[in-house]
Amino acid sequence: MKKKLFMLSLLVLFCSAKVTAQEMINCTSIANVKTRCTVDQQAELGYEITSMIGGREIIESTEFSVDYLLDCRNSPIYLSLVSGTGSATLINDGSVHTAVVYGKDTLKVVDTNPSDTYRRYYQQVCSLDIQDVRVLPSQDAIDQWAYDAIDQADDIEKSLTLYELAAEYIHYRDWSISKTELLLTEVNRKVTYFENRCNRGDAAACSAKAHFQVVANSLQARLDSDPSTLPPVGAESDVLLNYYKEDLIAEVAIGREMLERFEEWEIAINEELDDILLQIPVEIGG
Incomplete structure (x- = not known):
C-alpha cells in the first residue's frame, strides 16, 4: 500500500468521517444514567501497511499510535485496541492518552467482556473518543x-x-x-x-x-x-x-x-x- 494512498484513507476516516464517541459506544439513557452499553467492535480505525515486492504482497509489521479519551463513569469497562496479536489496554479516566499497538491486521476496538459492559450502569456519560491514529512501519519492519x-x-x-x-x-x-x-x-x-x-x-x-x-x-x-x-x-x-x-x-x-x-x-x-x-x-x- 503506497504511503500517499494510505494517508488519504486516514484523512477520510478521521477528518471527514471521524469515529465519534456515540458511534464507538452506544447506550440506552434513562435519567442521565446509561445502561445496556455496547461497543462497536467492527469499526476499522487503521489498516496494516502492505508492500509489493517481486509481485508478492507483504504484510508489514505496523505501528499504530492512537490518541483517545475513554470516559465511562461509575463502573469499570475493559477495552483494548487490537491488531492481529498486538494489543493495548485503554485507560478509563476521562483523560486523553496515547496507546501504541504493533500488529499486522486492521486496528479495531475490542471489548474483552461485552456481556458485563451491557449489564453495567454508567452515570451521565460512557464514551470513547478516538482523536487521532498515526500509522507507521514498526522498527521490526x-x-x-x-x-x-x-x-x-x-x-x-x-x-x-x-x-x-x-x-x-x-x-x-x-x-x-x-x-x-x-x-x-x-x-x-x-x-x-x-x-x-x-x-x-x-x-x-x-x-x-x-x-x-x-x-x-x-x-x-x-x-x-x-x-x-x-x-x-x-x-x-x-x-x-x-x-x-x-x-x-x-x-x-x-x-x-x-x-x-x-x-x-x-x-x-x-x-x-x-x-x-x-x-x-x-x-x-x-
Whole structure:
C-alpha cells in the first residue's frame, strides 16, 4: 500500500468521517444514567501497511499510535485496541492518552467482556473518543527491510557477474581457469534445473537445457583441452546471454522496489543496495 494512498484513507476516516464517541459506544439513557452499553467492535480505525515486492504482497509489521479519551463513569469497562496479536489496554479516566499497538491486521476496538459492559450502569456519560491514529512501519519492519536489502544487493551482484560472463562467453577460449570455473558451476546448476522441469513436460525448459548443456560441455572442454582446439561459439551464446539478462532485470526490479519502500516512508535508504544498483548497465535499465 503506497504511503500517499494510505494517508488519504486516514484523512477520510478521521477528518471527514471521524469515529465519534456515540458511534464507538452506544447506550440506552434513562435519567442521565446509561445502561445496556455496547461497543462497536467492527469499526476499522487503521489498516496494516502492505508492500509489493517481486509481485508478492507483504504484510508489514505496523505501528499504530492512537490518541483517545475513554470516559465511562461509575463502573469499570475493559477495552483494548487490537491488531492481529498486538494489543493495548485503554485507560478509563476521562483523560486523553496515547496507546501504541504493533500488529499486522486492521486496528479495531475490542471489548474483552461485552456481556458485563451491557449489564453495567454508567452515570451521565460512557464514551470513547478516538482523536487521532498515526500509522507507521514498526522498527521490526524497518530492521527487516535493511536485512532484505543487504541480501538483495548480494543477489544483484551475483546476477550482474553472471550477466557479464555471459556477455563475454564468445571469448571463452581466452578465459582464465578461475573465470571458466565460475561460470561452469552456475551453468551446471541450470542444466540440472532445466532438466528437472523438462522431465515434468516443460518443452521450453527442454530447449534451454540443451543449450546450457552445450555451454557446460564447452567450458569443461576449456578446462581439459588446448584452447586452440575448441569449437567456435554457436546459438547457445544468445540463449545464455538472454537468460542471465532476464534474471538480472528481475533482480534489479526487486531491488528498486525495496529502495522505493525506504523512500516512501522517508527512511534512510540502504547504501549497499543503492550502490550496486548504480552499477547496472544501461541496457538493463541502469
